[in-house]
Amino acid sequence: MLSVADAFAITQQHLLTLPAESIPVTEATGRVLREAVRADRDFPPFDRIAMDGIGISFAAYASGQRTFPIIGRQFAGQPPQTLPDPTACLEVMTGAMLPLEVDTVIRYEDVTIADGRATITLNDIEQGQHIHRRATDRQAGDELVRVGMLLGPSAIAVATSVGQAMLSVTALPRVALISTGDELVDVDEAPLPYQIRRSNTYMLRAALLSLGIKATLHHIIDDEQVLADNLAKLLAENDLLILSGGVSAGKADFVPAVLAQLGIQKQFHQIAQRPGKPLWFGTTSQKTVFALPGNPVSTVLCAYRYVMPYLRASLGLVSAAPQYAQLAKPITFRPDITYFLPVRLTSEPDGRTLAHPLPGSGSADFANLLDADAFMELPADRSEFGVGEAFPVWGK
Ligand SMILES: Nc1nc2c(c(=O)[nH]1)N[C@H]1C(S)=C(S)[C@@H](COP(=O)(O)OP(=O)(O)OC[C@H]3O[C@@H](n4cnc5c(N)ncnc54)[C@H](O)[C@@H]3O)O[C@H]1N2
Ligand code: MOO
């Protein structure tokens, strides 16, 4: 059976091709940048006063002068003044342009002001202090925000500072989430004794929202023809279908056969892993289908380990290395398959991240996931996993 690494690699070889779109910077949080943001001017764009105080000519200070007549004020938002007399000073405000002939700033805290004169009370004044020199942070034309960056508050601040009211980001895919199964009723319905409320597609919708994707919700009964008709329509209207249930060995598990019938090329079915063994993945040149096993813990695992990384990569997000944690308790798992162990993660004072096992009672025990933050990926080729050993963990 296919290994986790091979299955993952196959999904990553069939990413969605998503166009770029231009959107207002106010809407861009959480989106992925497609065109680099560059500095339109130097950062800072002029020699900038960094502290409120007085501006002097250092030569006067060096020659022993400590008291300076104040001959004016340089405010932020004004063109630069000139210090006409090197033995005088100007009051200068943070964010203002450096006045001509001023080369040193002394904070108000380090002077006393009386009768229109400022007297320096500090001994070690350095030439050029408290001046944020032009272009010392970035130069005009420098790349500031890189392609593939997830736009957060700092990137938004930088983009607006260089005048980008619009940003080029990856367009979001159209995604349909489809639950299957005659036993399932919707959230606002009262289940009969042999029914349950469906939750998997709601879980997936919540997960996709973290990437800004507002997927639509659908439900299809266990009938081959109804499934085929509905899936054909949803395929035409979407880039990605994510199904839940109907992919295993039951007599009402029609999903793989119907997807094949609709011309979706199966890339794999079944992975050597627990939970989530029956995961099905297929593509056409334009569309992708993930058919996730119906057990709720399997759905969550497959979302974290395959679907979310698939979407991140399709959006062009520069991928972060997987996170690792150390096992807090020994674990034995004998089957020769990858075990995704639900864990609660804690951050220790010494800097370690510990993974506390919460095995739960199997892949239908999704209430267990309320206490778990992630799944720890325990490799297939061993059965004993010791305290302190580090393995990748997969969460939201
Ligand atoms: N003979 C075998 N039986 C099963 C195998 C196997 O290899 N051989 N695999 C098991 C594994 S592992 C899993 S996982 C499940 C996968 O089942 P399906 O994908 O076919 O899903 P269903 O049969 O439709 O449902 C399974 C289970 O999940 C519940 N479910 C389904 N959809 C939802 C939903 N939207 N929200 C909440 N719960 C849902 C459903 O009621 C069932 O209890 O198969 C094993 N069997
Ligand atoms: O993969 Mo199934 O996920 O064990 O229930």
Ligand SMILES: [Mg+2]
């Ligand atoms: Mg089934």
